[in-house]
Amino acid sequence: MQPIYDWFRLFYERTGINLNYVYDSFDRARMIKGFWLTIELSVVTIVISIAIGVFGAWLRGSRFTLVRRCVDGFISAFRNTPPLVQIYFFYFGLGYLLPRVMDPATGAMAPMVTNLEWAILSLSLFAGAFNIEIFRAGIEAVPKSMLEAAESLGYTRSQIYWYIVLPLAIRNCLPALGNNLVNLVKTTNLAYAIAVPELMYVSKEIWSDATNVREMMITLLIIYILLVAVLVAGLNRLERALRIPGYIHAGGH
Amino acid sequence: MLRLRDAFSLPLVSASEGALRNWRRTERAGLAALLVVFVCSSAYAATVVSGHDSIPTVLWRWAPLLLWGFLFNLVISALSMALGTVAGVPLGIFQMSPNPLVSRPAILVTQFFRNAPWLVLLFICVLLLPFELRIGTLRIPFPDWVKAVIGFALPAMANVAEIVRGAVLSVPSGQWESAESLCFSRRQTMMQIILPQCIKRMLPPWMNLYSLITMSSVNASVVGVTEMLTITTQVHAAEGSRPELLAPLYSFALICFFIYSYPISKWTEYLELKYQVKE
Numbered sequence: 001m002q003p004i005y006d007w008f009r010l011f012y013e014r015t016g017i018n019l020n021y022v023y024d025s026f027d028r029a030r031m032i033k034g035f036w037l038t039i040e041l042s043v044v045t046i047v048i049s050i051a052i053g054v055f056g057a058w059l060r061g062s063r064f065t066l067v068r069r070c071v072d073g074f075i076s077a078f079r080n081t082p083p084l085v086q087i088y089f090f091y092f093g094l095g096y097l098l099p100r101v102m103d104p105a106t107g108a109m110a111p112m113v114t115n116l117e118w119a120i121l122s123l124s125l126f127a128g129a130f131n132i133e134i135f136r137a138g139i140e141a142v143p144k145s146m147l148e149a150a151e152s153l154g155y156t157r158s159q160i161y162w163y164i165v166l167p168l169a170i171r172n173c174l175p176a177l178g179n180n181l182v183n184l185v186k187t188t189n190l191a192y193a194i195a196v197p198e199l200m201y202v203s204k205e206i207w208s209d210a211t212n213v214r215e216m217m218i219t220l221l222i223i224y225i226l227l228v229a230v231l232v233a234g235l236n237r238l239e240r241a242l243r244i245p246g247y248i249h250a251g252g253h
Numbered sequence: 254m255l256r257l258r259d260a261f262s263l264p265l266v267s268a269s270e271g272a273l274r275n276w277r278r279t280e281r282a283g284l285a286a287l288l289v290v291f292v293c294s295s296a297y298a299a300t301v302v303s304g305h306d307s308i309p310t311v312l313w314r315w316a317p318l319l320l321w322g323f324l325f326n327l328v329i330s331a332l333s334m335a336l337g338t339v340a341g342v343p344l345g346i347f348q349m350s351p352n353p354l355v356s357r358p359a360i361l362v363t364q365f366f367r368n369a370p371w372l373v374l375l376f377i378c379v380l381l382l383p384f385e386l387r388i389g390t391l392r393i394p395f396p397d398w399v400k401a402v403i404g405f406a407l408p409a410m411a412n413v414a415e416i417v418r419g420a421v422l423s424v425p426s427g428q429w430e431s432a433e434s435l436c437f438s439r440r441q442t443m444m445q446i447i448l449p450q451c452i453k454r455m456l457p458p459w460m461n462l463y464s465l466i467t468m469s470s471v472n473a474s475v476v477g478v479t480e481m482l483t484i485t486t487q488v489h490a491a492e493g494s495r496p497e498l499l500a501p502l503y504s505f506a507l508i509c510f511f512i513y514s515y516p517i518s519k520w521t522e523y524l525e526l527k528y529q530v531k532e
Contacts (some may be wrong), residue, residue, distance in 0.1 A: 081507045085471055085510065089500065089504060182368070200373070224368075
């Protein structure tokens, strides 16, 4: 690897294009760390937001009006407020109200929920609110006759949901879900605002030290676009793998 | 109004739907959720520290300034949306040009700005655009908020382009063919026949996008543009940085955005239903 590092250093000396996160071992280490944190943040929030979506859509079909109304309230509250203010509200507002606990590793008092955890929580809730709507639309697109057939076979309500409705609904809503997840990956960099050392934050640290704003910006754009491209390719594969021959859903695109 | 009687009869809710008919609307549920958060956090905070101004007093004192900041958010988002629409409509039309020299670059630009994270684009515009533009002796200053408007307008432009493309493609091809048979040129068909029909179809997604841009306009505070969130932080500092003020102050901002954005999203839903393409 050393020749490559040296080449980038020479590249900088010749052209003035400073890609210091390649040749400088310190910057390289923090860039890689930031990159993995962004991946972690994306994967964890995607998983939690899908879980919220499935659970919320299930609650949304509840017999109890109050439950349905609570889910509606949750959806409209999160959809109609800015995600950045949500993050601030959770991290600064609620973070202060929670007690501080002893950190077993250092023995010092630390906040009960760290900034990374708050970022994961608020981003998941934000994307989850959208996912509930998406899953609901997918569930509504499942033909009524399927449900009646399942009922006549003696399935219970929750069995119908898990074995009949959900598998079909997931296929119905994959395109919309994909859009939302792409948006979620693009939004994870809002965690920058509460100093979560993900890609954006690390890049800012690097350009503050080395004043190579232009190079870092272009690198950031390329990395994010690649991440989105990988996600889109994965979703397309999933869509193809899940396709049931002959099943054309009602809400088709 | 929700009556106390209803609030305490939770197990009966499913049975007595009629009693709660007036409390149906999601709007109230959402606002109620936010208000509960607001009141609870204020009440909790009030028990923690006494001897300072109470939280309602503080909010009352600063509300005009905070709302002024909110107005700034609205101005930023309206300007970005206007700029994005003006640039996005031609971009969307160029994407469908039969000439690949026009369509290829248009598609590339659209996909690039659609997939780039908004915060990164905002950073690029604020940090890399010059602070003024010189044309001969004319000097056009570029303050931070103008750069932020450009930063929001770029993704808006790409999304508007996609909306235009989707709408034009959804017009039945018979329209093109009958226009051709009436000797309309391609440009005439587009301007006089296709686009006027598209406006209805574009309106709901366009309003959704506007709502998204309004939500993102607070991101400008991250790059130091003065708007509601920046002012909220300053107000917090001016009140002696009491940490118990944070939750009420941020919920105030949340409620402002909710009250503005909720009617828009309901109206969008209504338009979507109204203009739904009948198959």
